[in-house]
Amino acid sequence: MSVIVDLKKCNGCKNKETPLCVKNCPGDLMAIDPENQKAYICKEEDCWDCMVCVKLCPCSAIATKLPYQLALYKATLVPKVYEDKIKWTCTDIDGNKEEFEIKTLEI
């Protein structure tokens, strides 16, 4: 596993020229399924876990899931991107939450 697309949340970026995950993945791994017009990852094992698609998805539909050989079920790390900062929420395996707010742009 690498990234998981929540099909209920993904709207296929219909208003965009190219869906943002498809546009930005540095490994050309995200694609749109012609059947349901939603995103999927074509080669899970090739994901670098850079979290670019996770950060840029306008619907927060993508989550990172590290390979189970490296990481136990079911901690999460969820980013939310703003114009000049990013907020991260990390929930560990015991359910403890930690939040971070980090500047990304000097405006």
Place this chain on the structure above:
Amino acid sequence: MATKEIKTEIIETDILIIGGGTAGCLAAVEAKEKNPDLKVTILEKAHIDRSGCLAAGMNAINAYLNPGETPESFVKHVRADALGLIREDVVLASAKELNNVVQKVEKWGLPIMKDKNGQYAPRGRWNIKINGESLKPIIAEAAKKAGAEVYNRVIVTNFLINNNRIVGATGFGVRDGKYYIARAKAVIVATGGAAGIYKPNNPGSAHHKMWYPPFNTGAGYAMGIRAGAEMTSFEMRFIALRTKDVISPTGTLALGFGAPQVNAKGEQFMKTKYKHLGGEGAPTPIRVYAPTKEVKEGRGPCYMDTRHLTPEQVKDLKASFLDMYPGIVLYWAANGIDPSKEPVEICGTEPYIMGGHCQAGYWIDPDRSTTLEGLYAAGDVAGGNPYKFVSGCWAEGVIAARSAVDYVAGVERLNAENEESEKERIFAPLHRYKEVKEGVTPSEMEERLQKVMDEYAGGVTVFYEMNDERLEVALKHLKRMKTQAQYLIAENLHDLMLAHEVIDRIDVAEVLVNHLLYRKETRWPGYQTRLDYTERDDFNWLKFVNSKKNTETGEIEMMERPYTQIIPGDRYLPR
């Protein structure tokens, strides 16, 4: 689809930049600023907003002259870190640009952390801390604003050549399936280094959990090799000291948070066994050689001891990783790891070939011209200039652009001899899939390459060690594998990209093994540990090992180039 049905797109430009990454974006801005009338074109494999090393972000700039330092003091440090052998002329030229480029990018919006007096907050002698999550979109935006024409999702495969001059490049669209011919007056290659040559630390579903981007596959090296460019120092491989499993940078732990290395017995072995080389501040290869040796001799696992950190510091540490390598924060959360309670396990990575930390790459002049007319190199693909990191790549991009702008003033654009033949070569794996169906998949070939390199050319499972006999075996396998490229099959355009990635990696591996064989000393323990020539030998080997493919016979020809000391002083002391 037959080759003739594939659409061709012809681009005509003044300066062609291959790879819109760290170096490529800065080169584009510089070229447009120096001469706005020139057409500057970037061909990028991914999308320049989030490609290459900077895709996930950065948390520090590792080559900056903090107050009190000079370009000369920087050269001394870099020379000692690379165990006494660098291109001092090339390093000096980029050292002079470091602070200018950083300030330039700060003006574009990069948040740089400041101390109480409003000065950049230093992290060691050469580092400053940044909030660089958006570093890549910031420099990409600058390149676009400057007026560079950008083609995303074009995989560049070879140079266009006319009478030994580089006159452009060819490639294919991984999304549109077109064949691209880009004719240019000058070309700057900036495709980064090569990952995926050796068996990765993590197998199977985690094979891409590596530090260097698995999507930088050595294309720029391979194109140069095939065109007969002179390459240098491939034998100085880069093996990074990283956190185990997710392979995150340890500089953040060491420089940012003062964490020392300890072995399983709790011994701070850098301080005890490597005091004479600088202890925790020993040259970078020694810092990976030492823990590897501890593990080999039964004193592993090794750690970076973070148990002195307060909860606030741990939070800062995590924030720092989120700017660059978010996976480790999730990894800690998933495994219940609290770095203030337990030390962080470390390891050496699978070896990479890159000229940004080490010095594998094109043999260049201080103006970043290569040995092929019309071709300039910048960033991790350029050789002889280790310790360049983000800012050194920017500096190199800027210098290459200035030289290219001067060069194009006096030349015409030419068509090339290989415009058509390359089209056949590119699309062959797709045709083979359609027509013959069976053959070798790119991932099968990649796996075999990585296994051969790991076992016979000093991979992680043999503690990075090698001897002549093993290297000869590697070479024999590689020669065979090269003849198998004709059997590669690609079901779709993405797989066609993977096919060319493995072709490129094999070309890089062949040159690498020739370099490893040639240097009969151990200059860089860890990076290049010879079992049969265990000592450093300045008397015979204080020189560069270079190579050039004979484009007629296909043989890799080895040659030596002298080292020249410019900055006086003891070459093994960083001050």
